[in-house]
Amino acid sequence: DVVMTQSPLSLPVTLGQPASISCRSSQSLVHSDGNTYLNWFQQRPGQSPRRLIYKVSNRDSGVPDRFSGSGSGTDFTLKISRVEAEDVGVYYCMQATHWPRTFGQGTKVEIK
Amino acid sequence: EVQLVESGGGLVQPGGSLRLSCAASGFMFSDYYMDWVRQAPGKGLEWVGRSRNKAYSYTPEYAASVKGRFTISRDDSTNSLYLQMNSLKTDDTAVYYCARDNTGTYDYWGQGTLVTVSS
Numbered sequence: 001d002v003v004m005t006q007s008p009l010s011l012p013v014t015l016g017q018p019a020s021i022s023c024r025s026s027q028s029l030v031h032s033d034g035n036t037y038l039n040w041f042q043q044r045p046g047q048s049p050r051r052l053i054y055k056v057s058n059r060d061s062g063v064p065d066r067f068s069g070s071g072s073g074t075d076f077t078l079k080i081s082r083v084e085a086e087d088v089g090v091y092y093c094m095q096a097t098h099w100p101r102t103f104g105q106g107t108k109v110e111i112k
Numbered sequence: 113e114v115q116l117v118e119s120g121g122g123l124v125q126p127g128g129s130l131r132l133s134c135a136a137s138g139f140m141f142s143d144y145y146m147d148w149v150r151q152a153p154g155k156g157l158e159w160v161g162r163s164r165n166k167a168y169s170y171t172p173e174y175a176a177s178v179k180g181r182f183t184i185s186r187d188d189s190t191n192s193l194y195l196q197m198n199s200l201k202t203d204d205t206a207v208y209y210c211a212r213d214n215t216g217t218y219d220y221w222g223q224g225t226l227v228t229v230s231s
Contacts, residue, residue, distance in 0.1 A: 039218070041218075048224050049209070050221070054216070054219075055217070092157055096217060101147075104156070
């Protein structure tokens with residue numbers, strides 16, 4: 001199975017400051033169809049996961065533009081340009097290029 | 113509006129069985145693959161299994177950790193997805209989510225249902 005490794009696992013951030021989460025895969029996530037199926041999900045406390053980003057950098061409708069995804073191959077990043085209180089939660093990357101789908105361990109974002 | 117609502121969770125003894133349901137609405141259920149994903153208390157997300165759609169003969173797939181014990185089925189006439197869990201172990205304790213697959217992503221998740229396996 002493809003191993004997804006996130007860092008850091010805990011990310012204390014000051015309100016209004018940027019935050020960055022790394023996700024590395026044990027194999028390239030470029031699919032034979034040319035797409036890279038790397039997703040980012042946000043899980044706020046007590047809630048179910050919510051998709052933020054799909055195919056590396058496509059933001060879901062309703063997701064604030066302070067969230068952005070980038071990367072290629074095996075190395076991906078989720079950035080929050082200015083952290084707000086509502087961004088507290090755990091963020092997961094997930095690959096869907098290889099079978100079975102696998103998730104990163106999660107990165108807990110909290111306010112300092 | 114797309115909605116996924118899980119039910120059927122509860123407390124069960126090791127070795128017991130439980131059947132989870134996921135009621136879908138707001139989209140053409142029969143067109144989509146549907147997955148089960150679980151989350152043990154305080155832990156991360158783990159893919160459990162998949163139900164393909166009619167076009168792919170509803171062929172299921174299972175994680176190695178549940179293969180032979182769990183069975184996924186669906187009823188397109190009632191827009192329902194099921195997870196039959198047998199021979200439950202304490203390690204199966206988790207919140208179970210159903211999620212809609214949409215070409216390499218999960219675009220909708222249910223609220224989850226908690227399964228506790230304990231004596």
